[in-house]
Amino acid sequence: MKDYIVKATAYDGKVRALAASSTETVEEARRRQDTWATASAALGRTITITALMGAMLKGEDSLTVKFEGNGPIGVMVADGNAKGEVRGYVSNPHVDFELNDKGKLDVARAVGSEGNLSIVKDLGLKDYFTGQVPIISGEISEDFTYYFANSEQIPSAVGAGVLVNPDHTILASGGFIVQVMPGAEEEIITKLEEKIQTFPAISNLIREGYTPEQVLKRLFDGVELRIHEQMPLHFHCNCSKERVENAIVGMGREEIQKMIEEDHGAEATCHFCNERYYITEEELRELQQSTK
Numbered sequence: 001m002k003d004y005i006v007k008a009t010a011y012d013g014k015v016r017a018l019a020a021s022s023t024e025t026v027e028e029a030r031r032r033q034d035t036w037a038t039a040s041a042a043l044g045r046t047i048t049i050t051a052l053m054g055a056m057l058k059g060e061d062s063l064t065v066k067f068e069g070n071g072p073i074g075v076m077v078a079d080g081n082a083k084g085e086v087r088g089y090v091s092n093p094h095v096d097f098e099l100n101d102k103g104k105l106d107v108a109r110a111v112g113s114e115g116n117l118s119i120v121k122d123l124g125l126k127d128y129f130t131g132q133v134p135i136i137s138g139e140i141s142e143d144f145t146y147y148f149a150n151s152e153q154i155p156s157a158v159g160a161g162v163l164v165n166p167d168h169t170i171l172a173s174g175g176f177i178v179q180v181m182p183g184a185e186e187e188i189i190t191k192l193e194e195k196i197q198t199f200p201a202i203s204n205l206i207r208e209g210y211t212p213e214q215v216l217k218r219l220f221d222g223v224e225l226r227i228h229e230q231m232p233l234h235f236h237c238n239c240s241k242e243r244v245e246n247a248i249v250g251m252g253r254e255e256i257q258k259m260i261e262e263d264h265g266a267e268a269t270c271h272f273c274n275e276r277y278y279i280t281e282e283e284l285r286e287l288q289q290s291t292k
Contacts, residue, residue, distance in 0.1 A: 003233040005055045005084060006212040010220045014184040015192065017219070018055055019176040019202075019212035020233055022048040026162060027170040028235035029088055032273050036096035037164040039073050041105040044162035045140040046078045047088045048175035051233050053119075054080030063121045067143075069135050071095075071112030079272070085236035087272040105164065111138035117147055141175075148179070155180040155189065157196045161203030172207035176215060195219060237273035244268045244277045249287050256288040 005020040026044035029035075035043055050065045057063065062081040069076075074091030100106040118132040131151030135143050141158045148156035160175030178196070180189055196219070205215055217225055248256060248266060259266050266279040279287075 007229045008227045017178045018052045019215045022173045025235045026173040033093045035093040038105045038110045039095040041162040042107045045160040048160045050078040050080040051086040052177045057082040069112030069115035073110045084231045084233045087237045089271045108138035113138045161201045163203045174202045174206040239270040241277045253291045
């Protein structure tokens with residue numbers, strides 16, 4: 001099943017919901033980052049929720065999510081946009097532990113329970129929207145739920161899960177976001193809370209073959225659900241040799257001259273996709289000529 005996101009509403013528009021299957025996307029991130037199992041679960045959850053948040057945006061809007069916890073994976077960053085494109089990386093991808101007391105990958109231990117979750121949205125305006133909250137558990141989904149409630153004042157339920165094969169490849173990955181709109185009755189909120197508390201792990205549902213639509217239909221069992229849109233989801237990095245060259249030009253003639261004399265060229269590696277770009281000495285001289 002190809003990865004994709006669905007957008008829906010329930011209770012006559014008083015609740016909006018999104019769900020995603022993200023197995024291939026998370027596997028691509030895992031392959032490029034060479035993450036071990038626990039790091040894969042942390043990054044996979046973050047990428048999936050970032051993609052869902054990106055799907056709430058419009059046009060050329062985008063967002064950047066950053067976890068800065070006190071756990072061994074260090075900083076974790078994900079970018080998403082309104083086109084279903086997402087990417088991400090962790091500072092230390094080689095983190096793995098024994099399963100926690102619930103028999104699951106110990107993501108909280110990897111991320112850490114202290115630090116900050118910050119989200120920056122580029123909405124095409126002069127200023128960026130920035131929200132920041134403390135990490136409350138390191139379990140990712142709980143931290144995003146806390147972010148929505150405290151930074152955007154939107155009561156939300158966020159769920160994401162990643163299952164990893166013994167060879168560290170991704171077996172199944174998915175996520176959902178459910179948000180209560182202003183004016184929703186307390187009865188609706190209570191029903192949703194009760195349903196979500198007993199809802200199966202979404203990664204298990206994806207492994208069983210559930211589509212994002214079926215995930216939401218099970219979550220809103222007995223309630224009319226309107227599916228509004230389906231959009232593709234995939235790993236995408238916008239790095240390029242041209243971007244590297246522009247960055248080098250921005251360093252100025254003197255710095256470029258040092259690179260020519262000391263290194264006889266330049267090399268840059270993208271944090272997100274680990275693509276390497278090589279700039280020859282001759283290319284550096286051409287770039288130097290184009291600087292002011």
